[in-house]
Amino acid sequence: MRDLVLAAVLGLGLSLPAAGYEIEVEQVFGPEDGREIRVISTTDLVSIDSVLRDFVEGHPGSRIRYAQAASVEVFRAIHDEGAAYDLVMSSAMDLQMKLANDGFAASVQPQIGALPAWARWRDQLYGVALEPVLTLASRRAFGDLPIPRTRRDLIAMLRENPDRFDGRIASYDPRSSGVGYFLISQDSQQSDGFWRLAEVMGRLNARLFCCSGEMIDELRAGRLAIAYNVVASYAARYTPDDPDLVRLALEDYTLAIIRSALVPANAGNPEGATDLLSYLLSPPAQQHFAESSGTALMPGAGQPPQPHLRPIRLDAGLLVYDDQLRRAGLLSEWNAAMVQP
Amino acid sequence: MKPAAASPAGFSLRRRLVWQFAALSLLLVVALFFAVRFAAERASRASQDAVLGAAVISVGDGIRAVEEELELDLPYATFSMLGAMGNERIFYSLSTGDGLVTGYDDLPQPQVTPGDLSPVFYGADYRGSRLRLAALTRRVLLGQRIEEITVVLGQTRYGQAAIARDTARSAAWIGLGFLALTVPVALWAARAVIRPVDRLAEAVTRRGPQDLRPVLHPAPRELVPLMGALNGFIARLRGALQLAETFIFEAAHRIRTPLSLVRTEAEMALAETTDEALRQRLRRMVRAIGESSRSANQILDHAMVLYRSDQFMAEPVDVAALAGSVLRSVRAVAEMRDIEMRAEGLDQPCPVLGDARMIEVALRNILDNAVKFSPDEGNVLLRLSRDGGMARIEVTDQGRGLVAGDADLTGRFRRGSNVGDVVGSGLGLTIVTEVAAAHGGRFTLSPRPEKGTCATLFLPLSSASA
Numbered sequence A: 001m002r003d004l005v006l007a008a009v010l011g012l013g014l015s016l017p018a019a020g021y022e023i024e025v026e027q028v029f030g031p032e033d034g035r036e037i038r039v040i041s042t043t044d045l046v047s048i049d050s051v052l053r054d055f056v057e058g059h060p061g062s063r064i065r066y067a068q069a070a071s072v073e074v075f076r077a078i079h080d081e082g083a084a085y086d087l088v089m090s091s092a093m094d095l096q097m098k099l100a101n102d103g104f105a106a107s108v109q110p111q112i113g114a115l116p117a118w119a120r121w122r123d124q125l126y127g128v129a130l131e132p133v134l135t136l137a138s139r140r141a142f143g144d145l146p147i148p149r150t151r152r153d154l155i156a157m158l159r160e161n162p163d164r165f166d167g168r169i170a171s172y173d174p175r176s177s178g179v180g181y182f183l184i185s186q187d188s189q190q191s192d193g194f195w196r197l198a199e200v201m202g203r204l205n206a207r208l209f210c211c212s213g214e215m216i217d218e219l220r221a222g223r224l225a226i227a228y229n230v231v232a233s234y235a236a237r238y239t240p241d242d243p244d245l246v247r248l249a250l251e252d253y254t255l256a257i258i259r260s261a262l263v264p265a266n267a268g269n270p271e272g273a274t275d276l277l278s279y280l281l282s283p284p285a286q287q288h289f290a291e292s293s294g295t296a297l298m299p300g301a302g303q304p305p306q307p308h309l310r311p312i313r314l315d316a317g318l319l320v321y322d323d324q325l326r327r328a329g330l331l332s333e334w335n336a337a338m339v340q341p
Numbered sequence B: 001m002k003p004a005a006a007s008p009a010g011f012s013l014r015r016r017l018v019w020q021f022a023a024l025s026l027l028l029v030v031a032l033f034f035a036v037r038f039a040a041e042r043a044s045r046a047s048q049d050a051v052l053g054a055a056v057i058s059v060g061d062g063i064r065a066v067e068e069e070l071e072l073d074l075p076y077a078t079f080s081m082l083g084a085m086g087n088e089r090i091f092y093s094l095s096t097g098d099g100l101v102t103g104y105d106d107l108p109q110p111q112v113t114p115g116d117l118s119p120v121f122y123g124a125d126y127r128g129s130r131l132r133l134a135a136l137t138r139r140v141l142l143g144q145r146i147e148e149i150t151v152v153l154g155q156t157r158y159g160q161a162a163i164a165r166d167t168a169r170s171a172a173w174i175g176l177g178f179l180a181l182t183v184p185v186a187l188w189a190a191r192a193v194i195r196p197v198d199r200l201a202e203a204v205t206r207r208g209p210q211d212l213r214p215v216l217h218p219a220p221r222e223l224v225p226l227m228g229a230l231n232g233f234i235a236r237l238r239g240a241l242q243l244a245e246t247f248i249f250e251a252a253h254r255i256r257t258p259l260s261l262v263r264t265e266a267e268m269a270l271a272e273t274t275d276e277a278l279r280q281r282l283r284r285m286v287r288a289i290g291e292s293s294r295s296a297n298q299i300l301d302h303a304m305v306l307y308r309s310d311q312f313m314a315e316p317v318d319v320a321a322l323a324g325s326v327l328r329s330v331r332a333v334a335e336m337r338d339i340e341m342r343a344e345g346l347d348q349p350c351p352v353l354g355d356a357r358m359i360e361v362a363l364r365n366i367l368d369n370a371v372k373f374s375p376d377e378g379n380v381l382l383r384l385s386r387d388g389g390m391a392r393i394e395v396t397d398q399g400r401g402l403v404a405g406d407a408d409l410t411g412r413f414r415r416g417s418n419v420g421d422v423v424g425s426g427l428g429l430t431i432v433t434e435v436a437a438a439h440g441g442r443f444t445l446s447p448r449p450e451k452g453t454c455a456t457l458f459l460p461l462s463s464a465s466a
């Protein structure tokens, strides 16, 4: 997958900055002579493409250089490399929070509309979209089994049908995926039942992926039955009309992460970045995001959050997930659950 | 006569009082602002320190040794809570003697080694923010050895600063409200302080000109020295006036009596001698004595008029009756020279507000001039009429009239060049103009077109008859 994207980038004739972080794809929107707003983001170019086009259309003096990268790479680019970007957007809430807390974010005043207080931190970090974390299932693979509605159902079903699901369950690999690590730390905090699920998944030789795209591809190819913890907007993009795929929002709880954006303290064009941020928070962009994730962050922009949805707040508590000791402890516990003797 | 206005005021006591009051209140408001800010800062720091202390203890509680490895369960809720007020930034570090275990490696460490249970607090600048930090030491058995772990937890205090600022700001608003209230209170207080002074001034002003009794108006203690000085001054004034009064009458008596004695002696000598040369000399003597006695009378009248002007006391006077009696007394002299004196308008009373003796002296001088400067068998006419709010007393004669060059005959001891051998001292018209001025009236002397002179005195009518 990554090779493929790299090939696409090289094919476009764009040169990658010689830096210690990897960019998957880069594209420029808007006129040649416009003032450039450099964006680094975890959001797939394909899903945000139309929003960026709308922005440069409404702001003829601006152009956007959009770089897409994995969440860990985004964090590294800003935190370790001091790369020059004007807007940083990521779904890895803990990493975004750490950037802001550690002083990498500038204070900006975009037009935030009705953005709820829990979806922003100071005047530095602003939630842009609310993304439920779903479980995807292949109807074919389930056969006559009922579709589970809670984690308890899911665990019971996996236990009862080891043959059917052996090697056909997938999730993020928390060691290589920032979002994956963040999600299991949230899961482990939400309920103790999660470790039972992890154990069952380990016993059934679950496959771990770095990225959601790959996971969904495998699912659609019929080589997977269940993909646990997939960010909704990816699912929406890869399965627009696949009748076989079921998007499950488990009813015991469904996490929802906030994709957030900040303007780095060293931004060269903070005004442009603030304009873009204001646009991302404006009704047309919000409606677009709400449509692709199925849930609106801004009240009134789309479907309101379901009662079982647990949005994770943007607050200082997120800082604990980045702690290396905590991380080591959690990963070793995860390993113990996944790798059965 | 009006009392002379006091010298222009240097400053207003009332305004000064109000300003001082307002300035003091303003000072208090500013002091209140800073005091409240300081107190609020201290109070909120104490409560937030308690939270920070509890947080660092709970982080310390999350340290465990598992199979010679350190484990740390950073409590999500603790961090969330720490950051809650004012979205604080949070930094932490765990370090042993060997160095950092986890967290921020350059976080400022405490100066003193903290204890096990009670955290030490300190402040430091870190990553562009002022931090409040709490540190704690935990001992952990790692394999064989005891490891001392220092836990440091720091947070910004944006929320605390905002609370202190808000509290101080509301205190300032309340203070400003009080300030707005103090202005009317200050005005009222200043007026209350000034009121006795106003009352005293009013009481003194209300007195009649003759009233030289000491001021016994009740006054606050602070005004007692002023009252004492005022009363002392009044007493001296009264003494001086009494002295002047008695002196004038004493002097009149002392001059007139010997003069008339000398005159009688001279006249008797004139009657007894037949030596023509001696008689001539005695006649000149009698004449000179008459002149000086006349001068002395005029000087005394003038002094009397001056004195009565100062002590002016107006009461209703019927000018018609007064003019009639003066006319009668002058007529005796006029008849000796066959001068006919007539009067018009004396048949009905004409009241003016004034001093009867002063008016009488004035009328006598006017009539005296008219008779003096008339030829034998001349005519003098006194006409009393009302003109506007004034009584108009007009005395015309058919005498020698005035000489065109003689300006201002009303000056002291000023006589005209037309006097010839007519005796006089030149004080008569001075007296008349002073009487007119004291009454608020006026006097004019003008030649008549045909022959003679016309002297006119205007005196204001009393308001009842005006």
Ligand SMILES: Nc1ncnc2c1ncn2[C@@H]1O[C@H](COP(=O)(O)OP(=O)(O)OP(=O)(O)O)[C@@H](O)[C@H]1O
Binding pocket: B294, B298, B365, B369, B370, B371, B372, B373, B397, B399, B400, B401, B402, B409, B410, B414, B415, B416, B417, B418, B419, B423, B424, B425, B426, B427, B428, B429, B430, B452, B453
């Ligand atoms: N009726 C008048 N006819 C002509 N001249 C007059 C008449 N009244 C006043 N005067 C002129 O005005 C001068 C001033 O008059 P005033 O009464 O002051 O002085 P006097 O009559 O000379 O002296 P006194 O009145 O003091 O004995 C007179 O000397 C005279 O020249």
Ligand SMILES: [Mg+2]
Binding pocket: B365, B368, B369, B424, B428, B429
């Ligand atoms: Mg005269």
